[in-house]
Amino acid sequence: MKLLEDRILEDGVIINNDILKVDSFLNHQIDVSLTRALAKEIAAEFPTAKKVLTIETSGIPLAFAVAEELGNVPLVFAKKSKSATVGNDVYTATVKSFTRNINSQITVRDRYLKRGDKVLIVDDFLAEGNASFGLYDLCKQADATVLGVAVAVEKGFQGGRKRLEELGLRVYSGANVKAFVDNKPVF
Amino acid sequence: MKLLEDRILEDGVIINNDILKVDSFLNHQIDVSLTRALAKEIAAEFPTAKKVLTIETSGIPLAFAVAEELGNVPLVFAKKSKSATVGNDVYTATVKSFTRNINSQITVRDRYLKRGDKVLIVDDFLAEGNASFGLYDLCKQADATVLGVAVAVEKGFQGGRKRLEELGLRVYSGANVKAFVDNKPVF
Numbered sequence: 461m462k463l464l465e466d467r468i469l470e471d472g473v474i475i476n477n478d479i480l481k482v483d484s485f486l487n488h489q490i491d492v493s494l495t496r497a498l499a500k501e502i503a504a505e506f507p508t509a510k511k512v513l514t515i516e517t518s519g520i521p522l523a524f525a526v527a528e529e530l531g532n533v534p535l536v537f538a539k540k541s542k543s544a545t546v547g548n549d550v551y552t553a554t555v556k557s558f559t560r561n562i563n564s565q566i567t568v569r570d571r572y573l574k575r576g577d578k579v580l581i582v583d584d585f586l587a588e589g590n591a592s593f594g595l596y597d598l599c600k601q602a603d604a605t606v607l608g609v610a611v612a613v614e615k616g617f618q619g620g621r622k623r624l625e626e627l628g629l630r631v632y633s634g635a636n637v638k639a640f641v642d643n644k645p646v647f
Numbered sequence: 648m649k650l651l652e653d654r655i656l657e658d659g660v661i662i663n664n665d666i667l668k669v670d671s672f673l674n675h676q677i678d679v680s681l682t683r684a685l686a687k688e689i690a691a692e693f694p695t696a697k698k699v700l701t702i703e704t705s706g707i708p709l710a711f712a713v714a715e716e717l718g719n720v721p722l723v724f725a726k727k728s729k730s731a732t733v734g735n736d737v738y739t740a741t742v743k744s745f746t747r748n749i750n751s752q753i754t755v756r757d758r759y760l761k762r763g764d765k766v767l768i769v770d771d772f773l774a775e776g777n778a779s780f781g782l783y784d785l786c787k788q789a790d791a792t793v794l795g796v797a798v799a800v801e802k803g804f805q806g807g808r809k810r811l812e813e814l815g816l817r818v819y820s821g822a823n824v825k826a827f828v829d830n831k832p833v834f
Contacts, residue, residue, distance in 0.1 A: 488755075490714070490722040490723070492711060495711070516704040520704065520708060520711075521708075524682070527679045528679050528683065532679050534678070535679055536675065537677070569676075
């Protein structure tokens, strides 16, 4: 989406070869108009989704907007916990955070993911695909169907798309950063 | 708001005299239509707000919708961290979690809260007012103006409103639970 690419070029900050900081519009301060425009594109790509699943925290604004664009379908966000002690009414998976290099447990209460659900996974970033893979894992435990993964920003050089496509998932990104060249993102 | 009160009566679960669980529609699975209806009411109550401030995680969907209803004003969410080691370009406050009885550091990068900002604080719950007080503290550090605090659910018997009103803040809640009687919320 050109609007998002332009914004990344204008306001994104490259911290090193792996990290692109977009906290002025995507994951600390949120540009709600840009988020809404992106949500409309995502909903048009996955019109048959009946539930949106994300993970706390940064994906929630986009996921909320996508759920509305899909016709007010339920939005569920998985919770992160460092503790392995979770209730017995939850699905659980382990996710490695790319930027922070720690493992988190993620959980969803079993009543909010059901057999037959047509789920779209939404997040702010796709890097190695660890978060999306964890969310996919939760859906499989519930015997729910995952239609695909939609993210705002993909770092195309970190392998997440390939890993998800090998699971049979369709992947959409609003902007696919293929490389950083001379400290600028290249799409 | 009757819509929200009715939903609490139908789907809220009282865990004990302090805790009301609403994770089927407010803070794990989100009913986006209900969130939108509540956001419209809140925006009408605080029409001059030019920025929405919340704290991760559960307040984000409502805060996003309120920011849109106010005319696409910026949404900022404070980040929680257990570590005291934060950068030197952030405002920081300490918040005690009512439900979990732990202290968190909350931070906002200084560039996202400015002198002269007209801020509306939004959250899912108001209990003792600790989170709102922490967000207010961040705004004061930035010399920003806080117009008020808007929450989905207030537990009116836990003192948060009084504490915030003593700071000169206007408080709005979609549903004010005055007490639990016979294991039912009373508004």
